[in-house]
Amino acid sequence: MTDAGSSFCPECGDPVDSAGGDGATRREQSLCDSCYFAAFDLVDAPDTIEVMVCARCGAVHRGNRWVDIGADDYVDVAVAETTEALGVHLEAEDVDWEVRPEKLDDNTVRMHATFTGVVRDTHRTEQVAVTVKVSRQTCQRCGRIAGESYASTVQVRAVGRDPTSEETDRAAELAHRIVADMEATGDREAFVTEIGDAESGTDIKLSTTKIGLKLARKLVEEFGGDFEDHETLITEDDDGNEVYRVTYAVRLPEFVPGDVVDIAADDGGPVLVQSNHGNLKGVRVTTGEPYEASFEDGDSPDARKLGAVTDATEATVVTVEDDAAIQILDPDTYEAQTVARPDYVDPDASTVPALKSRAGLHVLPDA
Ligand SMILES: [Zn+2]
Ligand SMILES: [Zn+2]
Numbered sequence: 001m002t003d004a005g006s007s008f009c010p011e012c013g014d015p016v017d018s019a020g021g022d023g024a025t026r027r028e029q030s031l032c033d034s035c036y037f038a039a040f041d042l043v044d045a046p047d048t049i050e051v052m053v054c055a056r057c058g059a060v061h062r063g064n065r066w067v068d069i070g071a072d073d074y075v076d077v078a079v080a081e082t083t084e085a086l087g088v089h090l091e092a093e094d095v096d097w098e099v100r101p102e103k104l105d106d107n108t109v110r111m112h113a114t115f116t117g118v119v120r121d122t123h124r125t126e127q128v129a130v131t132v133k134v135s136r137q138t139c140q141r142c143g144r145i146a147g148e149s150y151a152s153t154v155q156v157r158a159v160g161r162d163p164t165s166e167e168t169d170r171a172a173e174l175a176h177r178i179v180a181d182m183e184a185t186g187d188r189e190a191f192v193t194e195i196g197d198a199e200s201g202t203d204i205k206l207s208t209t210k211i212g213l214k215l216a217r218k219l220v221e222e223f224g225g226d227f228e229d230h231e232t233l234i235t236e237d238d239d240g241n242e243v244y245r246v247t248y249a250v251r252l253p254e255f256v257p258g259d260v261v262d263i264a265a266d267d268g269g270p271v272l273v274q275s276n277h278g279n280l281k282g283v284r285v286t287t288g289e290p291y292e293a294s295f296e297d298g299d300s301p302d303a304r305k306l307g308a309v310t311d312a313t314e315a316t317v318v319t320v321e322d323d324a325a326i327q328i329l330d331p332d333t334y335e336a337q338t339v340a341r342p343d344y345v346d347p348d349a350s351t352v353p354a355l356k357s358r359a360g361l362h363v364l365p366d367a
Helices: 024-030 031-036 073-086 140-147 167-183 208-221
Strands: 050-054 060-062 065-066 093-105 108-119 122-137 153-160 193-196 201-206 226-236 242-252 259-263 271-275 281-284 290-294 303-307 313-322 324-330 336-340 351-357 360-363
Touching: 031 122, 050 073, 050 140, 060 073, 073 093, 073 108, 153 167, 153 208, 167 201, 167 208, 201 208, 208 226, 208 242, 226 336, 303 351, 324 351, 324 360, 336 360
Parallel strands: 050 122, 153 242
Antiparallel strands: 050 060, 060 065, 093 108, 108 122, 153 201, 193 201, 226 242, 259 271, 259 303, 271 281, 281 290, 313 324, 313 351, 324 336, 351 360
């Protein structure tokens, strides 16, 4: 033969003029189409797959661990496990498959799958049937949740008051978010065991101490205040290691932004609280000057709450007397009253937000 481009099939000796694709072995590549397809399997699938599924959360057991696959029912599980177990020939292109699940009984699904693909420019179709046997179990995590297992408790409290529903709702939301973020990375040890009302706040029980610490830090970062942790020895595990539970006692600050407070040992006038991170900061409602608790006062100085911006009502401005005084109508009695004029008051305003408290009438900044 003088044609350098032709060769012969090693199986039958016929001349071959087209070579197979990249996925084939060298011997496969050199076979003629008819010998090649005689031994060809588009799909390699087991006859039977046995799978353990958590009856509570739908996780499946693969290898030696539980994996969340987001399955809604056993047919979903069967599809996922069949997909996992299938091998499609490397040389096949444009592979597609359709599956018709047939429920044989509560624990057995027979998957009738039809595969199509293109091999050596030839359209191929192949049918396989895989029987998936499901056994219902309880995964480790669901077992722990059912047993109300927890390793940490975050106690959400506030100084001198009950936490607001905004604060406790946010604490619950953060707990679920931290857990969801950890779950998203494949962490199956993260869960919220219980969120319960306590006498003056909320207790959040969590599966690990790490989540408790994260939640306590996040709450303080968002709302101010601080936290302490206490360890309690609860038991020894099978290996004799001591097992501790940690309580994170979060104490949210007494005053929150929007509160108007009267600071003891200070005659500079009430302060509208604007921040409670670190130390208390705000603005004097008499002058508009900034206020910041000094180091000697500690993070939060001794103070009494007079009201909050949400308690303010719009009062009519009668006249701006001078830089320091403004005359407004008392929102309750409609009598004209001269009160301190903070520098944030717009001299052209016809009404201003005013707070009436036991400390008198004060003009607040516009919301
Ligand atoms: Zn051949
Ligand atoms: Zn489970």
